Amino acid sequence: MIPGLIIKGIGGFYYVKTDLGIFECKARGIFRKDSFTPLPGDKVSISVSNEENKIGNIEEISPRTTQLTRPAVANVTQIAIVIAIRSPQPDFMLLDKLLITVERKDISAIICLNKIDLDKEAEYIKIIEAYKKAKYKVIALSSMNGAGFGELEFALKGNTTVFAGQSGVGKSTILNKVLDSYVMETGKVSDKIERGRHTTRHAELIELKSGGFVVDTPGFSSFDISGFEANELQNYYPEFHEYFGKCKFTGCMHISEPSCEVKAALEKGRIDRRRYERYVEFCNVLKENQRKKYY
Ligand SMILES: Nc1nc2c(ncn2[C@@H]2O[C@H](COP(=O)(O)OP(=O)(O)O)[C@@H](O)[C@H]2O)c(=O)[nH]1
Ligand SMILES: [Mg+2]
Numbered sequence: 001m002i003p004g005l006i007i008k009g010i011g012g013f014y015y016v017k018t019d020l021g022i023f024e025c026k027a028r029g030i031f032r033k034d035s036f037t038p039l040p041g042d043k044v045s046i047s048v049s050n051e052e053n054k055i056g057n058i059e060e061i062s063p064r065t066t067q068l069t070r071p072a073v074a075n076v077t078q079i080a081i082v083i084a085i086r087s088p089q090p091d092f093m094l095l096d097k098l099l100i101t102v103e104r105k106d107i108s109a110i111i112c113l114n115k116i117d118l119d120k121e122a123e124y125i126k127i128i129e130a131y132k133k134a135k136y137k138v139i140a141l142s143s144m145n146g147a148g149f150g151e152l153e154f155a156l157k158g159n160t161t162v163f164a165g166q167s168g169v170g171k172s173t174i175l176n177k178v179l180d181s182y183v184m185e186t187g188k189v190s191d192k193i194e195r196g197r198h199t200t201r202h203a204e205l206i207e208l209k210s211g212g213f214v215v216d217t218p219g220f221s222s223f224d225i226s227g228f229e230a231n232e233l234q235n236y237y238p239e240f241h242e243y244f245g246k247c248k249f250t251g252c253m254h255i256s257e258p259s260c261e262v263k264a265a266l267e268k269g270r271i272d273r274r275r276y277e278r279y280v281e282f283c284n285v286l287k288e289n290q291r292k293k294y295y
């Protein structure tokens, strides 16, 4: 048996990268019986059935460190959430929901702020500052003039990074530029009807020359946060962490309680107000969902 990495799965075939090249493999019946499906990103052992034609069988799958469902990829170490300064306008609700989702897993997040060439007034600086307060790395990019790509490539090195974010923000364009030899389909923002054809339906790990892998995704316009209760939400805000246990009330949700250190930090400008306001909004939605569930 030889070790490998699943880089893509299509119609029951898995493409496994090994030291001997890429093998087209099937997963043995045993996985199907356990309703366990191999995923791109899985570290596997394969048996070689035909070395010349690079045909093999997946025999074993190593335990996963992480598992994403949309896209279905295993062992992702980093999510790059891409937003554009305009065209389309940044959707900060979506950005924060994505960040919450990433915080709930053992994966780190970076924010790629693309299309800064369209930002003549350098408005993007404010976005960088807001999210720096939230402890996130923000990389300002322009796929048009190449700004920020050195920093991006450094951040990608050695990671398996999934690119997420709204359709049209420039994910595929950024990846094409990073990979330069690998051509992915990119779409115009107006090509809404064509979207299906412009998107990568099968998650694929693409190897970087500098080490590491990237995964493009089709992008989506909305989704809901769910699966946890309102009082947990604060855990997914890195900028709140240093104040935990310092508020007057145990179980403080940092909204209307007196002597709250999070709110004190907000007044001092150490927490971004807009992001805090979205926190309150999400909290109310989660509370409302709980109320509906129990009464
Ligand atoms: N001005 C400008 N346009 C960009 C930039 N990056 C991408 N675009 C354009 O934005 C559109 C959508 O890009 P695409 O990569 O398909 O977005 P995706 O849906 O996120 O993969 C295309 O027309 C790109 O040419 C950028 O940095 N600046
Ligand atoms: Mg795309």
Ligand SMILES: [Zn+2]
Residues within 6 Å of the ligand: 247, 252, 253, 254, 255, 257, 259, 260, 261, 262, 263
């Ligand atoms: Zn508090």
